[in-house]
Amino acid sequence: MVVTTYSAEETLEFGAKLAGRITAGDNLFLSGELGAGKTTMLQGLGRGLGIEGNIISPTFQLVRKYYLKDGREFAHIDLYRLDTVEDILRIGWRDITESSRIVAVEWADKAKEIWPDKGQSSQGKSYIINMSVAGKKTRKIELTELL
Numbered sequence: 001m002v003v004t005t006y007s008a009e010e011t012l013e014f015g016a017k018l019a020g021r022i023t024a025g026d027n028l029f030l031s032g033e034l035g036a037g038k039t040t041m042l043q044g045l046g047r048g049l050g051i052e053g054n055i056i057s058p059t060f061q062l063v064r065k066y067y068l069k070d071g072r073e074f075a076h077i078d079l080y081r082l083d084t085v086e087d088i089l090r091i092g093w094r095d096i097t098e099s100s101r102i103v104a105v106e107w108a109d110k111a112k113e114i115w116p117d118k119g120q121s122s123q124g125k126s127y128i129i130n131m132s133v134a135g136k137k138t139r140k141i142e143l144t145e146l147l
């Protein structure tokens with residue numbers, strides 16, 4: 001699926017709609033340059049999941065966990081500051097991505113080698129979301145399921 005948004009608000013809405021399609025255990029692997037809108041999309045996702053308050057980028061904390069009203073958990077990971085697969089594994093990567101949490105990862109391409117195998121390690125589906133800047137306020141969002 002390819003979607004073009006023409007404002008940050010439209011990207012928020014895309015994220016909020018996506019929240020209705022994902023279930024416990026699913027992983028969202030987001031990639032795209034600085035300012036592509038990854039965090040903005042996840043703020044919309046958070047809104048759609050019913051998280052009150054703001055989703056902030058866990059750039060320094062690396063992982064932020066949220067508890068949803070329906071009992072599900074959401075983990076937001078930002079790999080921007082990590083470079084090696086070893087560093088990524090050390091934050092608890094496998095436990096988090098193989099858990100029943102909904103997980104969203106920014107700069108997920110850095111962990112490409114250790115994305116969960118379909119149907120084997122992950123408890124849910126994994127989606128790849130590539131975002132890119134197509135103009136001052138225009139962003140291209142490509143979503144595919146990891147097979």
Ligand SMILES: Nc1ncnc2c1ncn2[C@@H]1O[C@H](COP(=O)(O)OP(=O)(O)OP(=O)(O)O)[C@@H](O)[C@H]1O
Binds near residue numbers: 009034035038040136
């Ligand atoms: N169509 C759009 N969708 C999303 N963001 C947009 C759009 N148009 C403009 N913007 C602006 O682009 C910026 C996107 O920033 P955001 O933090 O979401 O990007 P990011 O991909 O998470 O970057 P980083 O890699 O630094 O974490 C925001 O300032 C937002 O207002």
Ligand SMILES: [Mg+2]
Binds near residue numbers: 038039040057106
């Ligand atoms: Mg971000």
